[in-house]
Amino acid sequence: MSALEGLAVAASVVGHVLVVLGVALVAVAALGLVRLPDPFSRLSAVTKSGVAGVCLVLLGVLGIHPSWSALATVVLAVALQLLTNPVGGFALGRAAYRSGAPLSSRTRYDELAGEASEDRTGDAPDRATPRRAPTLER
Template structure:
């Protein structure tokens, strides 16, 4: 096992860690907006770290170009998809978590307080 294999394995392990944390966030966070944030950020970083690890495990110019393109597409499409899902959830009136203090997208006021459901 050489240095590239160690670096590649560390990157893959970190990527798996971030994807697992994304799954935990999906299960544990209180509302759809928090869940989207966790999944979009952590899973994107996890996938990109795994792609980097794959490059270090099998380095070549072909692998570099392919994996760099895949990482760039991941960085471009995941935030846009997360935004679209969040906007759809908000427009369908998905409730905010009880801990949320302000709804900055509410019409009429820049930062309208969230109604207390309890």
């Protein structure tokens, strides 16, 4: 086996490992979506693990099928994932908060409580004291 063939085999093995790791991260994101207590925790899990998982899968595919066109596609797709997914997650989280989605009972502070009431009423409440998160009545 020549050095070039050995390099191709190593790139393929690394590519397959990256794909498996990426799929595992996407599975963890799906598990977090089901198991976490409130919409904000779920969104955080899906955004972070989803971005990392998709990027690892894309890099793995590049290792398995290396070409210049695949490189351009992967670079573009990774850049778009890194730019759009966090912004979308933030927008969804902000919309969930402003619509009154309940926080988990384990949440200690509601740091946006002052900003949300200012958005709705125009008043600026006292921001010096942290506010307790609302609890779910069951």
